Amino acid sequence: MESGTPSERITAELRRRITTGELKPGARVPSTRRIMQEWGVAMATATKVLNRLREDGLVRAVPGVGTVVAAGPGGSAVPTSAAGGAVAAGRAAGAAGTTGAAGAAGARRGRGGERELGRERIVAAAVGVADREGLAALSMRRVATELGVATMSLYRHVPGKDELLRLMMDRVFGEHPLPAERASDWRAGLEEVSRLQWRIYRLHPWLASTMSFTRPVLAPDAALHTERAMGALVGVGLTGEEVAQAAVTLAAFTCGLAVHFEREAQAEQDSGMSADEWMDRLDDEDHDRLMADPERFPMFDALNRGPEIDMSLEALFEFGLARMLDGVGALIAARGSGTADG
Structure with missing residues (x-):
């Protein structure tokens, strides 16, 4: 089927x-x-x-012709219409004549690169592109350019972009393994997993946006994180459903906040300013006018009059992680006293 x-x-x-x-x-x-x-x-x-x-x-699209197969290794093919085939072929021959030995050397380099091509090399190149340029820049063509090979040669090793993303995800999780020795208690165990995930997302800002908690992909090294988190909750009095929901909810919190790493990286690239620099450039008068009505914005008015508060991603992660773990602890305590809802 x-x-x-x-x-x-x-x-x-x-x-x-x-x-x-x-x-x-x-x-x-x-x-x-x-x-x-x-x-x-x-x-x-x-x-x-x-x-x-x-x-x-x-x-690629060719005006007056339609969508045609892109040039193969060496770039020698030129899409042609029935009426203009001879002219296009002549132009291609002329171009080949002018490039001479340099063109032949380029073709040899391409074939050599393809002989050395393998899945690991493709995935490593793709991770490098995504780390430097963001997920929007990633395509099979871009990876092929990075490796100096023809785009179609990648498909002998990776069937398409969706599979490439799965392999990239598994690779970056695998590069940062969980500690061999498990934590001493459930809270330390969950915190250990969450902090490692946060560190991986920070190193690879594109990663969080590829994660799905409704349609998870089969990435074994990523799944080990959920396995470890569930293992930390064994024997504390929770049901199997509660153990799974607690582990996945905690991972979803970490991932959801980490999505902003890529957004901030893109904003910094577009504006040339860090988040702190951007905030410093805000017009204080415009900001004051926006929040000038204390009756409409009493909480903002109180905050603006008080000491500066830390709303960085790191601060939000620390606060959110602690409160998530507090909630799991409250559920465990309720289960132990027999007062939790069934």
Whole structure:
């Protein structure tokens, strides 16, 4: 039985046709209308398929022609229409003549890089791109450029971007293993797991936005964190459901706050200012006008008149983690006294 959504299945089939050479560089790929007719899907699904192939660098749009397979290794293919094929071929030959030995050397480097290519090298390059440029910059094409190989060569090792993200997630969690020796009590155990997750998210700001607590991916090294957190709660009087919910809720809190690492990194890149510098640049008069009505904003008015408070991500994490653990402790105490709701 086929798995995945309709768009994923169609994308995989067209990707197969491209990577096996059934659809050669420069050949037209099925249009959205053709995809709708061949697979019986809606226009939105067909559009999503072509967008994903374009994002992965497998196809590109050519005015007056349509969507065609992107150039393969060496970049020698030139998409052509039936009427202009001879002219385009002549231009390609001329370009090859002008590059001469340099072009041949580039092709040899590309083939050499592909011979050395492997899943670990691809994943490491992808993590580097995401760390430096953010998740929005990550694509199969961008990773191929980083490695100096043809985009399609990546698909022999990684089937697509979704799988690449799963492998990236597992890699970064695996690089920061949990301590071999377990903590002495449940609170220390949960705190240990949460602080390690927070550190991983801070090192890799893109990571938190890839996590899902409703549709989790199969990343064993990440799952070990949930396993350890649940293990810390064994024998404290909670039900199995409560143990699982406490572990996942704590992880969701840490991840939800850590999402702001990437947002802040992007904002700093766009503005050229850190969060503290940005706050310092705020116009005090505009700020005072906004909060000038103490009857409407009595709490803000009181805070503005008091000492400065720390609202950094680190401070919010420390406060939130302590209160989350306090809540788990209260539940454990209630279970022990027999007063918790059933």
